[in-house]
Structures are given as structure tokens and as C-alpha cells.
Amino acid sequence: MVPLRVALYGLGDAGGLHARALAAAAVDDLAWTAIAGRDAAGVARFRARAAVPDRVRGFTSLDALLAADVADAIIIATPDGCHADHARACIAAGRHVLIEKPLALTVADAAAVIDAAAAAGVAVAVGYHLRHHA
Numbered sequence: 001m002v003p004l005r006v007a008l009y010g011l012g013d014a015g016g017l018h019a020r021a022l023a024a025a026a027v028d029d030l031a032w033t034a035i036a037g038r039d040a041a042g043v044a045r046f047r048a049r050a051a052v053p054d055r056v057r058g059f060t061s062l063d064a065l066l067a068a069d070v071a072d073a074i075i076i077a078t079p080d081g082c083h084a085d086h087a088r089a090c091i092a093a094g095r096h097v098l099i100e101k102p103l104a105l106t107v108a109d110a111a112a113v114i115d116a117a118a119a120a121g122v123a124v125a126v127g128y129h130l131r132h133h134a
Contacts (some may be wrong), residue, residue: 005070007034009062009086010077011046014100018075018127019050032056036065062086066093075127076100084109087124091116096123 008018015035022032035052036059037043043058052058059065065074066089073096076086084104090097091113103126104110117124 001029003029003031005031005033005072006075007036007065007071007073008032008075008077009036009065009090010075010079010100011035011037011042011050012077012079014077015046016050018077018100019046019052022075023051023053033070034059034065034068036060036062062089066090066095072096073098073123081105084113087113088116091120091122091124094120094122098125098127100127102126 006022008015008022019035025032032053034057035043035046037046038060040060043060046052047058057068057070059068065071074090075098076083076090077100078086080102083099083102087097087099087103097117104113113124
């Protein structure tokens with residue numbers, strides 16, 4: 001079985017949570033392949049802070065990450081107001097998407113993401129991780 005290649009876009013606090021989960025994932029069907037942020041310094045800081053493995057490539061924009069074709073799925077952990085635009089870019093590139101909550105800030109943007117995913121035949125999910133806390 002070929003592993004699902006997963007990248008993380010957004011290197012703030014939420015990105016750190018996802019990085020820890022990716023690093024701890026001990027499954028044969030998932031490979032953490034890339035991280036992406038706004039600039040090289042931020043990528044380097046996150047790499048050190050989150051103990052990102054050397055095999056995980058770093059990119060300084062979502063466009064560069066998508067162009068490199070190193071991921072089948074993208075985790076979006078950017079500021080809330082960016083989620084819908086970033087999700088639509090990933091979907092347009094044929095990538096599956098896990099979006100940190102919320103999906104979007106408006107119903108119209110949420111519907112546009114869902115419609116785009118359905119048209120592209122890719123999966124979209126929202127990471128409501130706090131549902132699992134006591």
C-alpha cells in the first residue's frame with residue numbers, strides 16, 4: 001500500500017498540535033512529507049520548535065507546496081479568516097483537506113468549499129479536536 005502523503009500548512013499554535021500528531025503517527029499508510037509557512041525564518045523556527053524530522057520538506061508558501069506535488073492531503077492550520085481561501089486552493093490542486101476549525105467564517109464560504117470539494121472529488125474534513133476532551 002502506498003502511504004497517503006500529508007503536508008501541514010500553518011505553523012502557529014494549531015500547527016504545532018498537528019505536527020505533534022503527525023510525528024507520533026506510527027502507521028504505514030501515512031507519510032508526513034512537508035510543512036509550509038509564510039517565510040523561511042518562520043519555517044526554520046517551527047522546524048526547531050516542533051522537532052520536525054529532516055525528511056519533511058519546508059516551503060514558504062501554499063503555492064510552492066502545491067506546485068511541488070509532495071502531498072496528497074493538506075492540513076490547514078492558518079488563521080480562521082484564511083481557511084476557505086486556502087482550502088479552495090488545495091481543492092483546485094486536487095488535494096484532500098483537513099481544516100482546523102472553523103471551516104469558514106461565513107455560510108457562503110463554507111458552502112463554496114464543500115461544493116468545490118464535491119466537484120473535484122476530494123475529501124474535506126474539519127478538525128474539531130476539542131470534541132474528544134473530557
